[in-house]
Amino acid sequence: MRSLAATRRLVSLQRRDFSNNFRIVEVGARDGLQNEKNFVPTETKLELINRLAESGLKTIEVTSFVAPKWVPQMADHKEIVKKIRRLDGVSYPVLVPNLKGLESAIATGKVDEIALFVAASDAFNKKNINCTTDESVQRAAEVAKAALKEGIRVRGYISTVIGCPYQGDTDPREVLKLSEQLLQMGCYEISLGDTIGVGTPGSVAKLLDALKGGVPFEKLAVHFHDTFGQALANTVVSIEKGIRVADSSIAGLGGCPYAKGATGNLATEDLAYMLNGMGLNTGVDLGKLVETGQWICEKMGRQNSSRAASAILNKQAKQKC
Template identity: 50%
Template sequence: MPLPSRVRIVEVGPRDGLQNEPVTVPTAVKVELIERLLAAGLTHIEVGSFVSARWVPQMADTAAVMARLPPNPTGRYAVLVPNLKGFEAARAARAGEVAVFASASEAFSRANINCSIAESLARFAPVAEAAREAGIPLRGYVSCVLGCPYEGMVAPEAVANVARHLMAMGCYEVSLGDTIGAGTPDQARACVAAVALVVPREQIALHFHDTRGLALANLRACLELGVSVIDAAVAGLGGCPYAKGAPGNVATEAVVAELEGLGIATGIDPGRLAEAGRFITGALGRAPA
């Protein structure tokens, strides 16, 4: 299958990246980061989450961040919500999109959100219904698609089963997450091939971590199967809580450079993107990944 001519990049740094920081990033810094990402051409940006501040204090100011953001007429500001209460907060903040988060690993689901996969999906059902009634797009995440810190290998069929349920409840797109960065190109290809049997390829996104330095190779393997949506985090923000000192999400800068080298359009200005990366890493006191 030929490579796509264009790839849509979903920027997850302001949420998935910053939520793992040991210190809370000031609201003004988050807002400026998002403004810089928008200026670089990123239009689909995950800006925060409406989860318990007790568990994720770094995201406690999501409503305040959203209240200060400029208009995003060609894209959407998205937020993660764990339940109906989170959805109501997102709607009140005028979120352009909400996302729910399930796992392909039973052990990870119980360790991370204290319930089984089936119970997590049942918890999302009222969120999906409320989103549909409000006309707010719903996105689904599947974690641990290429490996689990507790179970090891995860079967592609298990990933496909969760993806199928998320699509059935109304998600417009399912993002497949290599949460611990354990996958190889062959594993990534097998996973996407299994999911593509139950989810159209144009509704599959890739959310890979770069723990072992294979994220770009894994992305390339999946692009060859017709996937054309990639999640990435500016400056490789995020880290991996299961691999101390390891890189986090694949860096948006690296993804854009890789895609340009392949002749694939993104609509993103590399120079401005690099400036955004330097800005946030400067605020965090470290060099970009």
């Protein structure tokens, strides 16, 4: 029979192992590409998704079922979800803005997880989806109900959790209210989005402290844009507060079409490098991430925004000389 002390040590180890596991939600194929002016070929998108899965990422948001009129880059959403080379243990969620988008996603027969979104700002909701925050919550509830009825998992996004480009600072109490509403709808997880990247460790800590006790932190993720270079620092604060899931985009791709001036997401390579240094387990092969990030940047003819990737690639180049 195991002694009481041994049992306590085992429980302690199990807890430590759990707290040391960190999940990266890769959003490069959707959030990273949606604002690109030049259409990225479908075959390139598919290869990007497949490469990301092969790097060890377990959640890869692949596209958005939004009207092509509003986001032309996502016009090939049906083809994307039908042609992905799906790996066991990997989830391939899609973003859906409304019931029509959900119906299109369901019709493919390939979608088993969706993400829906609301903003903690009336002004942003009106600019983004032409309705108030309360109306957006009602729409989201309808989408969640219909998705869950079909056995589809639902993840929720809250945009502008720190600040809004039209309305200024966001009241943390509004984020708490929306978080509770999304959980009541049946969302298994809520991603807190600093859409315009104005957050700092101080404002992020203030937000998370306001949510503590009202929302289970094991159901929260963070989504930081790096407009002011604060994304990694904000992630560290979130980790210290108990968060163990973060969204990021390969090579730092991204930006928001409804938030002028917002730069890309936190680069997945930078996040993975930092997490490795903190002793957190991601299951991700950093080398493959760096290769994938450089590959997609070359395909798109753009600069790689990942500092870690640039440093690793420079070091490799010097070693070859």
